[in-house]
Amino acid sequence: MTDIIATDVVIVGAGPAGLFAVFELGLLDIKAHLIDILPRAGGQCSELYPEKPIYDIPGFPIVTGQGLVDNLMKQIEPFHPTFHFGEMVEAVETLGTPERPAFRVKTDAGKVFECKAVLVAAGGGSFQPKKPPIAGIDKFEGTSVHYAVRRMEDFRDRNVMIVGGGDSALDWTLNLHPFAKRITLVHRRDDFRGAPHSVNAMRELVASGKMDLMIGQVAALAGEGADLTAATVKLNDGATRDVAIERLMPFFGLTMKLGPIADWGLNLHENLVPVDTEKFETSTPGVFAVGDINTYPGKLKLILSGFHEVALAAQRVHRYVYPDxxxxxxxxxxxxxLQKKLGVN
Amino acid sequence: MPKITFVDSEGRARTVEAEIGSTVMEAAIRDSIPEILAECGGACACATCHVYVDDAWIGKTGKATPMEEDMLDFAFDVRPTSRLCCQIKVSADLDGLVVRTPGKQG
Structure with a gap:
């Protein structure tokens, strides 16, 4: 049986709003665990624009996305939040009553939390792999088409096609090479963004005939049922090549999808979660939504709005965690x- | 103001006005052009504002920069006239620009 992690609040999303929520909750003696599908804190700030300057954070005439995240991490240090990275919250089940809410939160990695409030700070939703628009790809997903490697064994003695030109594509080319029967790397240009030593290692394998490299794009897939048997690659020189494969791994980066939030029983409006502007609570008492994921009359998707929202939400969360x-x-x-809690007094 | 025409993947054309100095992506978002997502808001970080510049205009817009080429690796069905339209600055020269949008961005 899975050990249940008991805490006051589960925060879904470790972007700026989720991180600052740790601070505002911490000042009120409320403990939090944060869950994020990305491998690190920062959400869009770290994933989309780590080097880009932001000009509208109060008190910071200019700060980069990563700079802001680093500062937030430092600011919340006194409250020792626990992070669960690389996991997606799949289900939020209601256990308590509207007056005394309690929730069971489950992740796709099998972790189970029990808490008194849930703070949804999921921004644009979860970052998920982009799926290439190749006709019929859906029916092979999960069996022959994979966007991540869960088990290396699934690739043993298989003909594997990897598509992409970054570190993910190159790393898996090199890691799966000893397992796979044959690897074919397909990229749209003969120029790779990945780390130079990975590019060199890949090129050596190609030069010694141990794997194939094709410069072009996958145009079609063929198979029987859910089992892939071949891919058609349109090469940049205009030629078309059919390659016998049993596994395909496309690496086209990440995109934001609302994901399982749609199944948590919350009211939704155009993929956003409506909240009131007093407590930023959703249609489910005890579930709050803050930052870019929420909507209310006059909402602006600004980081500073998220900061304001978590401060107000924390006040109501306090009532649920410490009703007396x-x-x-x-x-x-x-x-x-407060200064004692911050470790400055 | 310069006019820009977006032709969607089903051939429907929509013409919008674009401010000089802004980007083609900003003009698209302001007028809710379908098939332009611009998830990252113009940071050249997501490849969801991918367009095909009309052959007659590629000389004026220029081709993708190296950073943009890297990001185009995340787009689908990339062609020699592919650009990320957050990286195309609107100038008087681009009045009448025609770009086509792909059926799928993200």
Whole structure:
């Protein structure tokens, strides 16, 4: 049986809103676990624009996406949040009553949490692999077409086609090479973004005839049932080549999809979660939505709006976590109590 | 203001006005052009504002920069006239520009 992780709040998404929620909750003695599908904190800031300057964070005339995330991580350090990276929240089940909410949260990695409130800070949804628009690809997904390697054994003695020119495509080309029967790497140009030593290692394998490299794009797939048997590659020189394969791994980066949030029983409006503007609570008492994922009259998708929202949501979360305690509003500048929590007094 | 025409994957054309100095992507988003997602908001970080520049215009828009080429690796059905339209700056020279959008961005 899976051990259940008991905590006050589960925060879904470790972008700027989710990270700052740790701070606002922490000041109120509320403990949090954060779950994010990405392998690191920062959400879109780290994934989409780590080097890009942001100009509208109050108090920072200019800060990069990564710079902001690094600072937020430092700011929440005193509250020792627990991160669960590379996992997607699949289900949120209601256990309690509207007055005393409680939830069971399950991830795709099999972890189970029990908490008193859920803070959905999922931004544009979850980053998921882009699926190439090749006719009929759906029916091979999960059996012959994979967007990540879960088990190396699935590739043993198979003819594998890998598509892409970045580190994911190159790393899996090199890692699966000893297992696979034959690897064919397909990329749209003879120029690779991956680390130079990986590119060199791949080119050596090609030069010694141990794998194939095709410069072009996959145009069609053929198979029987869910089993892939061949791919048609349109080469850049205009020629077309059929390659016998049993496995295909396309690496076209990530895109944002709402994902399982749609199945959590929350009201949705155009893939966003409607909330009130007093507590940022959803249609389910105890489930809050903050940052880019929520919507309300006048909503602006700004990082600073997310910060405001988590501060207000935290006040209501306190009532659910400590129903018998009165909450006194305090400032970090003057409260000895808050300064103790921050480790500065 | 310069006019830009977006032709979608089913052949429907929509013409919008674009401010000089802005990007072709910004003009598309302001007028809700379908088939342009621009998930990253113009940071050349997502390849979801992929367009095919009309052959007659590729001389004026120029081809993709090396950084843009890297990002185009994440787009589908990339062709020699492929660009990410967040990287095309609108100028008076581009009045009448025609670009085509692919059926799938992300």
């Amino acid at each position: 305690k009165k909450l006194t509003f305090q400032y970090t500048t003057s409260s000895t109590n």
